Amino acid sequence: MKNMKKSLFIVALAVGALAFSSCASKKDLENCRAENNQLSADYQSAKETIAANNARIKSLEDQLAQARESAAALQGSLDNSLRNANSNNINISKLVDQINESNQYIRHLVEVKSKSDSLNMVLTNNLTRSLSREELKEVDVQVLKGVVYISLADNMLYKSGSYEVNDRAEQTLSKIAKIITDYKDYDVLIEGNTDNVPINTANDKMKNIRNNWDLSCLRAASVVQYLQDRFGVNPKRLTAGGRGEYNPLATNDTELGKQRNRRTQIIITPKLDQFMDLIGEAPETKSAK
Known part of the structure; x- marks a missing residue:
């Protein structure tokens, strides 16, 4: 009886071991299949990556070949240019000297212009400060394109129906004359301007005047002589001119x-001969052969 129980125990143990072994083998098989599937997917992805990299490498190789061709063409152009430069005997040093000379001339012109602009502003400020509040209502001072313009109303400057300077204008013209005298490196143009109304030839003072051209010129000449005779302004610096009705500031349709x-404009400008001298100093440009 004991032997039979022992035999049955052994048989049961064997059957259990066989069943456990069978379960373990099935699980391993499933794991192997899953791993195989993953490896297959990784292999396919790797193949696709390799194919893409190969295509990229091919594209880069094509670009490199094109770059080498371009470099060879540029080198050929450079070699050709150097041969032409040598054959034509271009003196690079001389060209550089000419460029430097031109640059120096340009810098000099800029310095002269800056100095002129600064002097114009000082001149304008000095004149404006010297004029009274009442005078500033009839005198306009401004700088346009490097030139100082002093514009005076005719009813302040001249006697009624005449081109003669009146006594009222003396104080204002004395201040302008001082500015002109202080700034000796400037020329002065006195310019007369009228409206488009024909002159009244019935007026005895106007009977010898033909038209607004005559009137504008005579009024400018009167101011020139007034500056010379009353305040000693050098007449060599003065010019009188008239523009008649042909340089209006506003429409003549309104009073x-x-x-x-x-109006009469006193235009103060740098001496033109100084600028002509600068032009004469301009470096000559010589073409390189």
Whole structure:
């Protein structure tokens, strides 16, 4: 009886071991299949990556070949240019000297212009400060394109119906004369301007004047002589000119516009001969052969 129980125990143990072994083998098989599937997917991905990299490498190789061709063409152009430069005997040093000379001339012109602009501003400020509040209502001072313009209303400058300077203008003209005298490196143009109303030839003072051209010129000449005779301004620096009705500031359709157009301008400019000398100093440009 004991032997039979022992035999049955052994048989049961064997059957259990066989069943456990069978379960373990099935699980391993599933694991192997899953690993195989993953490896297959990784292999396919690797193949695709390799194919893409090969295509990229091919594209880079093509680009490199094109770059080498371009470099060879550029080198050929450079060699050709150097041969032409040598054959034509271009003197690079001389060209550099010419460029430097031109640059120096340009810098000099810029310095002269800056100095002129600064002097114009000082001149304008000095004149404006010297004028009274009442005078500033009839005198306009401004700088345009490097030139100082002093515009005076005709009713302040001249006697009624005349081109003669009146006594009222003396104080204002004395201040302008001082500025002109202080800034000796400037020329002065006195320019007369009128509206478009024909002159009244019935007026005895106007009977010898033909038109607004005559009137504008005579008024400018009167101011020139006044500056010379009353305040000793060097006449060699003065020029008188008239523009008649042909340089209006405003429309002549209104009384206010006509009043603005009836004016005399004192235009203060740097001496032109200085600028002509600068032009004469300009470096000559010589073409390189």
